[in-house]
Amino acid sequence: MSQPIAWRAARGFGTAEDPNAPGELLFRPREGEKFLVLSTGRVANLDGDGVLVETMSQFDNDNNFNPDMPNALPAPMSPLIGSNAGQGGTPFAGCDGVNDCSDSIEPNWTLGNGDPNDLLFGSFTVEVPPGVDGFLFDAVFFSSEYPDFVGGTYNDMFIGWSTSEAYTGNVTFFAGQPFTVTSLAEAMVNAGYVDDAPELAGTGFESHGTTGWVTIQAQVVPGETFTFAFAMMDMGDSSKATVTVVDHWRWDCKGCVPLEVDPLCGTEGHPKCCGLCVDPLDDPMCGTEGHPACCTAG
Incomplete structure (x- = not known):
């Protein structure tokens, strides 16, 4: 559900070249020919090659004409804590099957005064094939609220949500943090691109920040039918665009x-960690102290 001006299916984003693939864009599709660009602001028209190049600062990009009311997440998503049978305190365990078992949305929702604006969202329902234990997707989070509004009420958010029997709630994390500007500020500095980084050229986020590519992982149960949903929103205002x-x-x-x-996930004899890895091309120091784990082929 969104006005067309708030999203694009693009063949690339920005003008920065990938240093590891000369002639290719840094932000280009990871599979196929196009990827999905979601914005809390207005997205420019694509160029003749189908690439999104933003010439206007995203800091000055506002209102995408999506609804600012009601102040709620669309079903099946919920900002309420869902671990420990809905009592909270045990993130990712004891899911109540309705609310957010990660308990990660509520504090960020509260920081943004429970006021989502310019909301766009989508979902699909799918049957899990036999022998499958999880799903993955790749994402990049760009924020023009970095660094000015880190820790403040303006705390734009992207949520990826699963309704699996294995887990219900937000699954979108990087370095253990949900996708908000306040939560990901440190990750942007350590593993992404900020300030005057040339990698931000042509995105409109010059002098602001991005995480770079992140691979999200989450659990499912073989044979079940579950819904995956996502939502993108300004929090506490209707300006200063965020893009995922x-x-x-x-x-x-x-x-x-x-x-x-x-806590030993990712080490020998233990399963992979969900939502805690980056592509080595984006962070050559991944896997070392102070950096997130490296993504490996699934």
Whole structure:
């Protein structure tokens, strides 16, 4: 549900070249020919090659004409805590099957005064194939609220939500943090691109920040039918655009667990960590102290 001006199916974003693939854009599809660009502001028209190049600062980009009311998340998403049978306190465990079992949305929702604006969202329902234990997708989070509004009421948010029997709630994390400007500020500095980084050229986020590509992982149960949903919104205002690029949704046959469930996840004899990896091309120091884990082929 969105006005057309708030999203694009693009063949690339920005003008920065990938240093590891000369002649290719840094922000290009991870699979196929196009990826999905979602914005809390207004998205420019694509160029003749189908690439999105923003010439206007996203800091000055506002109102995408999507609804500012009601102040709620569309079903099946919920900002309320859902772990420990809805009592909270045990993130990712004891899911009540309705609310957010990660308990990660509520504090960010509260920080933004429970006031989502310029909301766009979507969902699909799918049956999990036999032998499949999870799913993955790739995303990039760009924020023009970085660095001015880190820790403040303006705390734009992207949510990816699963209704699996294995887990219900937000699955979109990087370095253990949900996709908001306040939560991801440190990740942008350590593993993404900020300030005058040339990688931001042509995105409209010059002098602001992005995470770079992140692979999200989450659990499912083989044979179940579950819904995946997503939502993107301004929080506390209707300006200072945030963009999330989403691509390459696929099944995972190896499974994963959240760091909170198994602190040794990702090490020998333990399953992969959910939502805690980056592509080595984006962060050559991934896997070392102070950097997130490296994504490996699933």
